[in-house]
Amino acid sequence: MAAELTDGIVTLRPWRNDDAAAIVECVDGDAEITIWLDQVPQPYTADDARAFIDGTAVDQETYAVTDADSGRALGSIGLNRPIDGICEIGYWIRADARGQGATTRALVLLSRAALEREGVERVQLRADIENLPSCRVAEKAGFRLEGVLRSAHWNARLDRRQDWAMYSLLPADLA
Numbered sequence: 001m002a003a004e005l006t007d008g009i010v011t012l013r014p015w016r017n018d019d020a021a022a023i024v025e026c027v028d029g030d031a032e033i034t035i036w037l038d039q040v041p042q043p044y045t046a047d048d049a050r051a052f053i054d055g056t057a058v059d060q061e062t063y064a065v066t067d068a069d070s071g072r073a074l075g076s077i078g079l080n081r082p083i084d085g086i087c088e089i090g091y092w093i094r095a096d097a098r099g100q101g102a103t104t105r106a107l108v109l110l111s112r113a114a115l116e117r118e119g120v121e122r123v124q125l126r127a128d129i130e131n132l133p134s135c136r137v138a139e140k141a142g143f144r145l146e147g148v149l150r151s152a153h154w155n156a157r158l159d160r161r162q163d164w165a166m167y168s169l170l171p172a173d174l175a
Contacts, residue, residue, distance in 0.1 A: 005063070005109045010102050012063035012077060012109055019064060020049035022073040026094040033092050036131050038155045040092075065093065065106040077106045079114055085121035087114050091137070098133065107141040115171050126152070126164040135165055142174070143167035 005012040027033055028044035041048050062078035075093035093103045111123045127134040151161040
């Protein structure tokens with residue numbers, strides 16, 4: 001895991017134990033996170049945040065997305081370890097930081113860093129087709145829509161199966 005990635009506007013850094021309160025502030029009760037990320041507990045507690053921080057190193061790289069100037073936690077972005085040259089990436093952003101480009105900047109930073117690594121040939125992400133902001137982030141970051149994974153996941157909070165848009169970014173897309 002890289003210690004830090006930055007573009008001067010946002011900085012990605014590993015989550016730290018002292019970030020637990022900031023994660024709770026970002027996630028607890030957030031309607032968008034609750035709906036789209038159904039595996040994130042609600043209500044979200046400090047114990048949940050500490051478990052998230054402790055578990056992030058297991059099979060993925062997970063970073064705090066922070067404001068580069070103030071260091072304020074804006075969200076999270078994570079990248080699974082590559083399998084057959086493929087990494088999957090996911091993200092969330094706090095409500096008051098949405099629509100300002102931080103998520104797109106974070107996605108650009110981490111996806112391009114991943115594709116520069118030896119053996120990584122593809123970065124992919126999935127988003128519910130009705131989660132238009134998340135789909136827009138992927139497209140603004142240069143990811144290509146490949147298709148829709150129909151009825152790919154049961155989301156009990158939505159009380160329906162979700163169709164996921166599948167996006168990818170390849171090294172050739174960066175040229």
